[in-house]
Amino acid sequence: MHEKLRRQSDQETIAVLLPHGEHTLCYDLVGAETGQVVAFTHSLAADLGLWAEQVPALVAAGYRVLRVDLRGHGGSRGPAGPYTIDALADDLIAVADATGIERFHFVGLSIGGAVGQSLGLRHPRRVQSLMLCDTQSQSFPDAATHWGGRIDKLRQTGSVESIADDTMKRWLTPEFQAAHPHRWQQIRSTVACCTVDGYIGCAQALADFSYTDRLDQVAVPVLVACGSEDPRATPEESRRIAALFRDGRYEEFTGARHVPNVEQPEAFNRVLTDWLQQVQ
Template identity: 75%
Template sequence: MLLPLSDRTLCYDLVGPESGEVVAFSHSLAADLGLWAEQVPPLLAAGYRVLRVDLRGHGGSRAASGPYTIDALADDMILVADAVGIERFHFVGLSIGGAIGQSLALRHRRRVMSLMLCDTQSESFRDAANHWGKRIERLEQTGTVDTIADETMGRWLTQSYRGSNPLRWDQIRATVAGCTVAGYVGCAQALADFNYTSQLNSVNIPVLVACGSDDPRATPEESRRIAALFPNGRYEEFVGARHVPNVEQASAFNRVLGEWLKQVRTTR
């Protein structure tokens, strides 16, 4: 489904019973809402309603002119929720999606019931200008994200996963390669310029921070630090996974997510 706006179009998918509590998902840079395919069936079976949204210039969403901010990307989620009549939701975000979740909890507090922040950061990397600047320059020179698709996949998933799941690997790689340069660059610029660290102690909703133990950037040490910033924060680790544990260890991820949502519902 599409939400046309003046300078962009947001693509989203909404499935499940209208009476169910909503779980909203935001994917990583260069992915799309299909990255959460493994999570949808068990959530529907448990009676939840699932909302997935493509970032600007990703998947079926049309890019607006950049640069973007994390707050603006979070507001896109609110615009979609408003358009489909969703008042409150649980939120699950991966990588840049986790940063978006922090913005939502800080700026749209009454809308978010709980957060699951996966393989993310609470502020820009110290070497953000160099890290993202080189990648942006490369994409602008080549005109395609396919240039970095293989190295991206290497950071996201292990070779063991590739060997046992070649079709899913190819699906995800094709999604990375198909991301628009404008969407990638705009979101990368947002990642290069944000900092929520000092504000997270004001977020009182339940927060689960999780990561793959082998994530090269969102490390277990960093993820534990972020979890400790929240008054009601908790940490979970997926041993042996890299940056996309919801795909690489889908069964374990779904178990943790399901138990987390049950816990949140019983303590409200």
């Protein structure tokens, strides 16, 4: 049974809760029912609101937009992890099944990009195209220390608030913060309010996955994109990932850090809509 959770008056969308095993998944769906569906998965510690800049442009272009909160993020809830990238991808498929969506274009950022790779490999009949932003194709070599330190800090403090400022420094430039203080604070508050279990479960998923050697099996067109100033998902790494796909392309957002869809929404939306027109 679906349960209505909240209304976002700016886009007149209704967030919905979907029971799924031991989890409850939160999603929203907006746009003409006849439009092609574009599904979004956000980064670690964010929620579906990270795509607020993309919804109006896509709806105006005739698309239907599906946004889903990761486990333990936003309105989604469930038991503690560890989770896996494949399980997070299956969550999106569960929402698509519940809403009667057979095929969709997919856009994922960071861990969302890893989810997209799982979809392309494991659910090829459901995915029409992939746009993978500021992401990785396997766990970083320093995954144990990188994520282990954060996990220890969250367990000690009991709150993601303790790493919110460091997260925002990686995500957005000081120039964006100065020009858009309200949006910057909105995103920071979302990070701080992420559940500890949700963050740790997804961090553990990022610390233990690898799709690199199988990406040439993905048959759908793939666009890999990133901000030129992303400190972890670098342009060099993103170009390498794009080259692993049969039909992989690369796009860069000069001057942006980890969330170019927020920092440079006009440029991002132009790239996204051009991409969708090419692959529809």
